[in-house]
Amino acid sequence: MENAIKVTELRKVFDHHVAIEDISFSVKPGEIFGLLGPSGSGKTTTIKILTGELGQTAGDVNVLDISAPLFRTADFKSKIGILSDNSTLYERLTVYDNLKLFCKLYDAPLEQIDVMLDQVNLKEARSKVVSKLSKGMKQRVLLAKALIHKPDLVFLDEPTSALDPGNMAHIHRGLQKLNDAGTTIFITTHDMEEATELCDRVAFLDNGKIQELGSPAELRYKYSTHAFHIETFENERLVMANEAGSADKIRDLIANGKLKSIQSDHPTLGQVFLKITGKELA
Amino acid sequence: MNTQRIGAIFEKDLKDFMKNMMLLTMPIIPIILALIYSRLGGDEGLPISMLYLIVGVTFSSVTSSCMMTMMAEENEKKTLRGLMLSPASFMDIIVGKSLVVGLMTFIALAISLLLVGMKPFLNVQAIIGLILLFLFFLFLGIGIGLFTKSVASTSAYLMPVMFLFGFTPMIDFLGLGEDSIAITVAELFPLMQLIIMHETNSWVPIGIVAIWTIAAAAFTYICFKKERTDD
Numbered sequence: 475m476e477n478a479i480k481v482t483e484l485r486k487v488f489d490h491h492v493a494i495e496d497i498s499f500s501v502k503p504g505e506i507f508g509l510l511g512p513s514g515s516g517k518t519t520t521i522k523i524l525t526g527e528l529g530q531t532a533g534d535v536n537v538l539d540i541s542a543p544l545f546r547t548a549d550f551k552s553k554i555g556i557l558s559d560n561s562t563l564y565e566r567l568t569v570y571d572n573l574k575l576f577c578k579l580y581d582a583p584l585e586q587i588d589v590m591l592d593q594v595n596l597k598e599a600r601s602k603v604v605s606k607l608s609k610g611m612k613q614r615v616l617l618a619k620a621l622i623h624k625p626d627l628v629f630l631d632e633p634t635s636a637l638d639p640g641n642m643a644h645i646h647r648g649l650q651k652l653n654d655a656g657t658t659i660f661i662t663t664h665d666m667e668e669a670t671e672l673c674d675r676v677a678f679l680d681n682g683k684i685q686e687l688g689s690p691a692e693l694r695y696k697y698s699t700h701a702f703h704i705e706t707f708e709n710e711r712l713v714m715a716n717e718a719g720s721a722d723k724i725r726d727l728i729a730n731g732k733l734k735s736i737q738s739d740h741p742t743l744g745q746v747f748l749k750i751t752g753k754e755l756a
Numbered sequence: 757m758n759t760q761r762i763g764a765i766f767e768k769d770l771k772d773f774m775k776n777m778m779l780l781t782m783p784i785i786p787i788i789l790a791l792i793y794s795r796l797g798g799d800e801g802l803p804i805s806m807l808y809l810i811v812g813v814t815f816s817s818v819t820s821s822c823m824m825t826m827m828a829e830e831n832e833k834k835t836l837r838g839l840m841l842s843p844a845s846f847m848d849i850i851v852g853k854s855l856v857v858g859l860m861t862f863i864a865l866a867i868s869l870l871l872v873g874m875k876p877f878l879n880v881q882a883i884i885g886l887i888l889l890f891l892f893f894l895f896l897g898i899g900i901g902l903f904t905k906s907v908a909s910t911s912a913y914l915m916p917v918m919f920l921f922g923f924t925p926m927i928d929f930l931g932l933g934e935d936s937i938a939i940t941v942a943e944l945f946p947l948m949q950l951i952i953m954h955e956t957n958s959w960v961p962i963g964i965v966a967i968w969t970i971a972a973a974a975f976t977y978i979c980f981k982k983e984r985t986d987d
């Protein structure tokens with residue numbers, strides 16, 4: 475399999491409103507691919523099309539060598555895992571009973587329930603009724619549900635938006651481990667730090683179009699001015715271009731004992747996004 | 757259809773049913789009614805129309821009502837989406853739920869009829885009639901459940917189902933003339949046909965109830981097509 479996901483000229487129109495405008499990209503097997511963009515940019519719509527929940531208006535979509543018309547088959551659905559936006563659990567049932575349902579629907583062994591509860595740090599909540607859980611705990615149960623049948627490819631729509639930093643780090647480690655074992659991960663997020671840490675490649679989506687695509691390091695380098703930001707002990711701030719002429723000036727500062735700090739311009743992914751779209755990501 | 761997935765839905769819905777006070781009270785309604793009626797019966801037992809009133813109450817307040825409530829709740833709480841994204845087909849989901857509703861209906865009906873007199877129902881013709889009637893109410897429940905988006909709105913649909921099809925024998929108490937149009941029309945309703953069946957031993961009423969059941973199935977199918985094809 476060359477690509478886990480291949481999208482060509484995908485377009486989605488909701489009664490006259492163009493939500494996705496002719497986007498193309500591909501995701502390699504084993505990759506963690508991030509789709510980043512502000513609210514309303516079309517992230518969820520893209521995931522819905524990739525998982526067969528919505529049909530596309532135009533373009534080709536291919537996932538795990540299966541093309542869009544066959545996305546509604548049980549065979550396709552059992553190959554992928556989904557944590558959708560606004561996913562919910564059965565509130566009156568226990569965590570265990572919720573996971574048991576999906577274990578059986580996906581034909582996974584019941585031992586997987588405890589394995590997954592351990593992975594999402596929820597072993598002690600096993601017999602708790604879902605309505606008694608916090609938002610972050612529910613989110614982790616949903617994540618366990620999405621992964622319970624060990625899918626080759628998972629779609630995670632803002633999986634960590636309700637989590638505190640501790641649990642977020644725990645989930646990130648878990649996803650990394652999952653990815654090391656070969657699972658392809660397609661993730662959407664507003665969180666640029668998360669994307670930088672987790673993703674092999676990211677696509678910036680804005681107004682239904684992909685504005686930029688590449689590895690976080692590549693993009694950060696590409697949108698850097700490459701200038702040096704210098705601070706002296708006289709509290710002077712200087713910006714010097716990365717060129718031969720700067721070398722002497724910097725050497726002089728060092729030689730005269732004036733150089734307090736020197737940094738090369740290295741924008742964060744959030745700053746890159748701002749440069750490209752003029753928009754801050756919340 | 758897949759039996760393991762149907763089994764998984766059945767198990768989930770049964771557990772959920774047992775923890776849902778609103779659903780749990782439904783099967784109690786016909787049983788209480790049967791308890792009250794059983795005191796009135798005297799030695800010869802209750803008239804057939806009273807027995808079928810209890811059947812009608814059971815099928816409308818347990819079969820139709822529980823089915824539409826369960827489906828509306830899956831819609832309202834957005835859990836249906838999770839099921840639809842899983843390998844379970846819509847058919848698996850409906851069949852799994854129908855089995856739970858069928859079980860609850862059976863229990864409620866068995867207890868109610870034990871209280872008021874089982875005897876008139878212990879023949880092939882009556883049992884076929886009950887099964888057809890059950891399917892009629894089940895299809896109505898599924899059809900309505902497909903388009904109701906919240907539990908609160910189900911009662912608006914349940915009322916007409918109850919009064920038209922569940923309480924039909926009550927029309928005799930409205931004091932209408934023997935040959936009024938309302939009575940003539942009501943005679944054609946499934947519950948009345950089954951009462952006529954007992955009086956005449958004819959199979960024609962069974963045929964008419966079967967037509968009602970097929971019509972309800974068609975209604976469900978239309979609701980399904982309407983709801984499941986708009987992306």
Ligand SMILES: Nc1ncnc2c1ncn2[C@@H]1O[C@H](COP(=O)(O)OP(=O)(O)OP(=O)(O)O)[C@@H](O)[C@H]1O
Pocket residue numbers: 488489491493511512513514515516517518519520559
């Ligand atoms: N079913 C629908 N009918 C009509 N318009 C829709 C529908 N679903 C989404 N849209 C529109 O498509 C656009 C993209 O929505 P989408 O949910 O994909 O955004 P998103 O990037 O996931 O946003 P968020 O970060 O808030 O989740 C929005 O303008 C939205 O209003």
Ligand SMILES: [Mg+2]
Pocket residue numbers: 517518519559631
């Ligand atoms: Mg979204």
